[in-house]
Amino acid sequence: MAIQQGKQVCCYDCVECPEGRISTQRDADQCEPCPEDHYPNENKNWCIGKKLSYLSYGEPLGAILVSFTLLLSGNTVVLMGIFLLYRHTPIVKANNWGITWALLSSLLLCFLCSFLFIGWPGKVTCLLRQMVFGIIFSVSVACVLAKTLTVILAFMAAKPGSQMRRWLGNRLALSVIIFPSLIQTAICIVWLATSPPFPEYDMHSQSDTITVQCNEGSDLMFYLVLGFMWLLALISFTVAFFARKLPDSFNEAKLITFSMLVFCSxxxxxxxxxxxxxxxxxxxxxxxxxxxxxxxxxxxLFFPKCYIMIFRPELNTRDQLVRKRSGGN
Structure with missing residues (x-):
């Protein structure tokens, strides 16, 4: 009941309840609020339980992302098999078989870590998903940087009297991969120690829905993890950009430049x-x-090489590599 201004107390208007409140009878003195996990129906005379909302496997969006994940994971496994089969060929050796295998393995884990984001956001998944994602992605981008540096050093070491030969080998590549990964791991450990992510129920963002989600705990740490990954990607892109014109038939720098441009975008x-x-x-x-x-x-990075290995084996020879490095056509 809304009292009419300037009239007798017995005179009143019947007005609709405000948002979030109901009245189960006419001529009530005031409206009652719905419980936090309920919302009013259209007539505002009854409370309806809110639906739980999260990215589940059963809904179309979740099913599409799961299918996409399985497809990309399957392609990665197939590529790993192809590169394992052709690991003794020049195109694989020229670009460091060890780094290639590490990059393919980390990309497979990147695809699989998507499953941590789909489904019910429990305590363990909330703790792990951003940490696992950040560390694995840092390993992947560090592998790309290691491949780029290997291309540059291999070209410089091919020059007569070059001192760069001592830098070639797995030790440098391993250092380039491990050092950034340890930095990202340290950031994640600080995140877990100071303000770890946790599951929460968001009652207020949507009037008819309870959003079950992971609270990241610290937005600063979340963007710090992303920022470090972006820094690695930017360094990889810059190094690959300057190395893209090296005379090498198996030079990955052009492919890395374009792939990192897509990645950063x-x-x-x-x-x-x-x-x-x-x-x-x-x-x-x-x-x-x-x-x-x-x-x-x-x-x-990998489909062009697979095309050469399977459909153009005449290009996958040591003569092709030597001729291009020496400046021949």
């Missing part, structure tokens, strides 16, 4: 997309970014 656009979505769609944006950026690295 995806993760730069991730931030506004991540901040502009709510609930399960925020998680879907991150999973999509993980899959597309990893798929870009997989496709641009």
């Amino acid at each position: 995806i993760w730069v656009s991730f931030v506004p997309a991540y901040l502009g979505t709510k609930g399960k769609y925020t998680v879907a944006v991150e999973v999509f970014s993980i899959l597309t950026s990893s798929g870009g690295l997989l496709g641009f």
Whole structure:
């Protein structure tokens, strides 16, 4: 009941209850609020239980992302088999078999870590998913940087009297991969120790839905993990860009340059997309970014080599490599 101004107390208007409140009878003195996990029906005379919302395997969006993940993971396994079969050929040896295998393995783990983001956000998955994602992605990008440096050093070591031969080998590549990965791991450990992620129920973002999500604990640490990954990607892109014109028929620098450009573009656009979505769609944006950026690295770095190994074996010879390095056609 709303008292009419300037009239008798017995005169009143019947007005609709405000948002979030109901009245189960006419001419009530005031409206009652719904419980936090309920919302009013259209007539505002009854409370309805809110639905739980999270990115599940059963809904279309979750099923699409799972299918995409399985497809890319299967392609990675096939590529690993192909490179294992052709590991003694010049095109694989020229680009360091060990780093190639490490990169393929880390990309496979990148695809599989998407499963940590899909399904019920429990305590363990909330703790692990951003940490696992950040560390594995740092390993992948560090492998790309190691491959680029290997290309440059191999070209410089081929010159007569070069002192660069002593830098070639697995020791330098291993250092380039391990050192950034340890830094990212240290950032994640600090994150876990100071403000770890945890599951939460968001009652208020949507009026009719309870969003079950992971609270990242510290937005600063989350963006610090992303920022370090972007820094590695930027360094890899810059080094590959300057090495893209080296005279080597198996030079990966051009492929790395383009793949890292795609990688950086995806993760730069991730931030506004991540901040502009709510609930399960925020998680879907991150999973999509993980899959597309990893798929870009997989496709641009390895599919051209597979094409040569399978369909153009005449290009997969030591003569081709030596001729190109010496400046021949």
